[in-house]
Amino acid sequence: MKKLNLLIVGGGGREHALAWKLAQSPRVAALYIAPGNGGTEQLGTNVPIDDNDVNALSLFARKNQIDLTIVGPETPLAAGITDVFHAAGLRVFGPSRLAAQLESSKAFAKGFMLDHDIPTAAYATFETYEAALAYARKQPGRVVVKASGLAAGKGVIVCDDRAQAEAALHEIMVARRFGNAGNQVIIEERLQGPELSLLAFTDGRTVVPLLPA
Template sequence: MRILVIGGGGREHALVWKLSKSPRVGEIIAAPGNPGMARLAECVPVSAGDIPGLLDLARKRGVDLTFAGPEAPLVDGLADVFEEAGLRVFGPRRQGAALEGSKAFAKDLMAAYGIPTAAHRTFADPAAAREYVRHLDGPCVVKADGLAAGKGVIVCDGVEEALAAVDEVMVARAFGAAGNRVVVEERLSGEEVSILAFTDGRTIRPMLPAQDHKPVFEGDLGPNTGGMGAYAPAPVCTPEIYTRIAEEILAPTVRALRESGTPYRGVLYAGLMLTAEGPKVLEFNVRFGDPEAQPLLALLETDLVDIAEAVIEGRLHEVDLSWRPGAAVCVVLASGGYPGDYRKGCVIGGLEAAELTGALVFHAGTAERDGRLVTAGGRVLGVTAVAGELPEAIRLAYAAAELISFEGMYFRRDIGRKALPKSQR
């Protein structure tokens, strides 16, 4: 088979790596790809947002199956365009992708079908949003309605912070058109967990529970990023909680989309808070998480092509997921200053030494310049390690990360620590 992977980040590198393990895959094309992917795939300079260009590429190259990595092309209707052209694509159509493309749409769907989430209201007028913030008179969360690369959520400790957040999103337009509307919601307390599931619109196959680390600094401090690291499985999600999430959140969401005329096929990502009342939805995403994809795909034993075909053909009930025993940890190496301003073009060293340890080094924001690998993004690399136990996976990931260097390199040193007994933290 000839596979097309759309995107150029760490998640897409992990997808390419996993697909390259399939005996059914003969060739992988990445658009636009990155230097890490180039070792396993042919990188073609077509951007992830150029849907006509991607369709032309898929047609000309006789692509058998397309994987859309990032959310934006799906929200813009990539799956609709490909399917209408008779091409097979793994990912939801535009209407289903609105689950991530509009937080207001997702909230309305959850409210209509009784799916547990935070109490909320949606606003298109900054003055009305401010009035509601004052009414809440306490901790809350302000979210840009549209896509903001994982950075459009501002967690506020009180009224003044929330008022400033409303102005940042709706007046200063920090996230552009994504801030035309905001969702203001109660601030939930508990521990976060990510549950991703494959679904064909009826059957769901949940993956291992994972835990992302969004804030930039250790101890979950500082502004939110696209993700500074992740690990799986997350023991905070006990088998009982895992079953509740599948039965009370994932299955009802898929059913709600189907009953509303929006059959959903692909990966459904539920970002959850484990509250005292039970699991509640913080957000839905419509694709693999980044960096959750890295540890999850490192542990997945089932052929990803087999899963994707079963999803597309509506026969996911025939597939059972198989997982490698143990745990996987991904530590993101970021550019200094991220998620704010940061330098690009810094020479990266130590990758070969890191890979010799057995760790997987997924490229997220890299480029080649004059034959040298340089930084080209805020999140530069994802160092992923697998071991029989979580403490060893953490140790291996950090041992490999310490061998890599570039000017201004920063990474959190507490990825996975929450899952360890207090004596080991």
């Protein structure tokens, strides 16, 4: 059975966990992590390439005969790393730039759910502070304010009253706490109940669920 050269893109705890598990496989010939961290350095070879430099990563994969690249972070996926790799004839695990919008744009994801009759909380999307503020002042107060773009998991603010909603909008759209991630804002109905994440792998025909998180 052929042994594989693998490249993991990313430098966080998620990538360390992937490297830790993949390093245990007898099918792995070489394991690279770009850029990696102190933990991954003990498991494979760290590569000093920024995880957003998709062209440099593609060049590295070609030069080092990488059999499969696994992408961890959302930002390179949103930048189209899988599209670049596919165009170069490289195998990569991760969604295309278009599909990654389900993660990189909350406005896109909400619209997708609406178009395909997928249940989701009631919401409205805004691109100006004034319009968002006027809408928030008409709501009962208990809403969720979200920066639409990628904000490192910090762009969601749960509000108990109108004052908190107004402050959240100012923080995102005026103070620009999350930068361009706040160019669009979603004001969403606040739902009550337990929250969980359920992930699955699929090849388009078969679905294999993971344990709920």
